[in-house]
Amino acid sequence: MIQIDALTKRYGRFTAVDNVTLNAEPGRVTGFLGPNGAGKSTTMRILVGLTDPSSGSAHLLGRHYSQLPNPGREVGVLLDASAQHGGRTGREILTLAARTMGLPKSRVAETLERVSLTEAEAGRRVRNYSLGMRQRLGIATALIGDPEVLILDEPANGLDPAGIRWMRDLLRGFADDGGTVLLSSHLLHEIEVIADDIVVIGNGRIVAQGTKQELLASGETYARAGDPTALGRALQRAGHTAEITTEGAVRSDADLATVGQVAFDAGLVLSELRAADGAGLEEMFLQLTAETQRDHLESPEGKAA
Amino acid sequence: MSTATIAPEPVDPGGRHPEASRRDRVVPAPIPFARLLDVELRKMFDTRSGFWLVASIGILAAVASAAVIIFTPGEQLSYEAFATAVGIPMAVILPMIAVLAVSSEWSQRTALTTFTLVPGRGRVIAAKGLLTVVLGAVSMLLALGVGALGNLLGTAIAGVDPVWGLTPAVLAQTVLAQVIGMLMGFTLGTLFRSSPTAIVGYFVYAMVLPTISNTLVMVNDWWRENGDWLDLNWTSTRLFDSGMTGEAWAQLGVTSLIWLIVPLLIGLRLTMRSEIK
Numbered sequence: 001m002i003q004i005d006a007l008t009k010r011y012g013r014f015t016a017v018d019n020v021t022l023n024a025e026p027g028r029v030t031g032f033l034g035p036n037g038a039g040k041s042t043t044m045r046i047l048v049g050l051t052d053p054s055s056g057s058a059h060l061l062g063r064h065y066s067q068l069p070n071p072g073r074e075v076g077v078l079l080d081a082s083a084q085h086g087g088r089t090g091r092e093i094l095t096l097a098a099r100t101m102g103l104p105k106s107r108v109a110e111t112l113e114r115v116s117l118t119e120a121e122a123g124r125r126v127r128n129y130s131l132g133m134r135q136r137l138g139i140a141t142a143l144i145g146d147p148e149v150l151i152l153d154e155p156a157n158g159l160d161p162a163g164i165r166w167m168r169d170l171l172r173g174f175a176d177d178g179g180t181v182l183l184s185s186h187l188l189h190e191i192e193v194i195a196d197d198i199v200v201i202g203n204g205r206i207v208a209q210g211t212k213q214e215l216l217a218s219g220e221t222y223a224r225a226g227d228p229t230a231l232g233r234a235l236q237r238a239g240h241t242a243e244i245t246t247e248g249a250v251r252s253d254a255d256l257a258t259v260g261q262v263a264f265d266a267g268l269v270l271s272e273l274r275a276a277d278g279a280g281l282e283e284m285f286l287q288l289t290a291e292t293q294r295d296h297l298e299s300p301e302g303k304a305a
Numbered sequence: 306m307s308t309a310t311i312a313p314e315p316v317d318p319g320g321r322h323p324e325a326s327r328r329d330r331v332v333p334a335p336i337p338f339a340r341l342l343d344v345e346l347r348k349m350f351d352t353r354s355g356f357w358l359v360a361s362i363g364i365l366a367a368v369a370s371a372a373v374i375i376f377t378p379g380e381q382l383s384y385e386a387f388a389t390a391v392g393i394p395m396a397v398i399l400p401m402i403a404v405l406a407v408s409s410e411w412s413q414r415t416a417l418t419t420f421t422l423v424p425g426r427g428r429v430i431a432a433k434g435l436l437t438v439v440l441g442a443v444s445m446l447l448a449l450g451v452g453a454l455g456n457l458l459g460t461a462i463a464g465v466d467p468v469w470g471l472t473p474a475v476l477a478q479t480v481l482a483q484v485i486g487m488l489m490g491f492t493l494g495t496l497f498r499s500s501p502t503a504i505v506g507y508f509v510y511a512m513v514l515p516t517i518s519n520t521l522v523m524v525n526d527w528w529r530e531n532g533d534w535l536d537l538n539w540t541s542t543r544l545f546d547s548g549m550t551g552e553a554w555a556q557l558g559v560t561s562l563i564w565l566i567v568p569l570l571i572g573l574r575l576t577m578r579s580e581i582k
Contacts (some may be wrong), residue, residue, distance in 0.1 A: 049424045050582075065424060
């Protein structure tokens with residue numbers, strides 16, 4: 001329900017977004033992963049019409065964002081939880097959003113409850129909010145119109161582990177209800193926990209995309225047998241690599257079916273047979289973005305709010 | 306990492322939800338302009354600073370009136386003295402309200418939410434502009450009303466008959482002069498989209514430029530002859546007098562075009578097109 005086609009944004013000679021094409025589908029949580037300054041936020045701002053692209057197009061629900069008659073009722077957006085007037089209370093900020101969208105007043109209290117902000121917290125001015133509370137308020141603003149699509153830029157920033165789990169469940173429920181979710185993060189763990197599909201961006205360019213399983217798979221097979229050495233030898237005789245892991249399992253470059261067949265032919269009983277874990281998204285992320293990383297081989301730190 | 310991979314995966318790999326896209330949704334009705342007016346009006350009052358800025362209109366009008374009663378000898382009391390006194394704080398506060406109505410969206414970064422909920426930026430700015438003018442006119446009527454009460458009270462205390470003296474036409478001109486000041490603030494807000502810059506810009510316009518103009522009048526013959534067609538401060542100040550001639554109105558029109566309309570159009574264009582971060 002989000003279609004971005006060959007999107008490019010240049011600032012003078014600097015290309016912030018370089019020919020980005022991606023789809024986010026209903027029922028799925030799509031994670032937009034990349035180091036700081038990779039072009040995630042610019043892409044999202046273009047998506048909601050706050051920035052004009054140099055070329056390419058972005059559509060939501062088949063239309064350009066500016067063609068949505070009352071966008072808050074169809075697309076929930078959180079771009080920067082800190083971009084609020086510090087002198088307004090959380091409840092007031094939600095009330096303004098509800099009024100703009102033409103929603104009944106009762107939705108404000110309902111939505112506050114949905115994001116677990118208490119009455120007392122909602123009555124406080126936002127300048128006294130922690131980043132985590134601002135994120136909850138921002139998510140409330142995105143959710144209050146009961147939208148079909150959610151666009152969230154770094155929504156997990158400032159949330160504690162319980163908060164991240166809460167958001168995962170919330171987004172999971174939203175997607176299971178048929179909603180489309182696009183969320184960005186520069187932290188691998190968040191994306192790994194929350195997303196179904198992952199788009200990795202570096203230096204404005206998409207460097208990898210696919211389902212989480214596809215990106216996690218290493219292409220190797222992991223098998224356990226009663227006699228790992230026998231299985232390893234059988235695999236090597238068949239012309240595949242085989243090594244015994246520290247846990248006493250066998251890891252091979254043969255695919256699942258081949259390993260199963262080799263074990264069967266050798267009369268070995270397998271107690272486990274599956275695709276081997278990849279080096280993890282972290283390794284992939286660091287590899288894919290190595291040339292675009294500011295700090296080589298250092299994991300990205302939380303960016304200043 | 307390890308906990309994430311061990312945790313049960315809630316969705317199977319190919320788990321698209323076929324029924325998902327069939328959710329029945331009604332395309333919502335467009336946002337009516339009246340609703341934008343309602344929301345933008347609320348935004349002018351719903352912060353402490355905004356509330357006190359608007360409240361200060363009434364407070365300062367009362368303070369100015371009280372000052373006239375205390376410091377003006379009874380026989381010199383007239384409505385003109387009160388109207389002039391309440392006009393001075395208005396000339397400072399009203400343009401600030403106008404500046405902040407626009408620039409605070411950028412300085413406080415609320416523009417990110419505002420223009421996401423209403424992508425038609427022109428409609429939001431139009432709502433702000435309309436409210437600014439209405440608020441300016443209402444504030445001036447309120448201030449002039451406070452001044453009228455001051456006149457009644459002051460003359461009663463002094464034991465003299467109240468002198469009114471100001472014609473409705475001049476009062477209307479006074480309101481117009483204040484609205485021009487507000488539009489100047491509004492224009493600077495759209496041009497700079499930054500509260501400090503626009504406020505400084507307004508004081509340069511209202512305080513520095515008249516001094517330069519007055520100096521030029523003394524040293525430059527051409528400016529003495531033609532400055533009236535170029536100096537909006539001067540042409541709008543004359544609205545406070547009763548002697549507005551046809552030429553004075555023409556000069557007001559020309560200077561408004563140069564100082565208000567053209568910059569406002571440029572400011573609006575920048576506001577429509579600028580990237581919001």
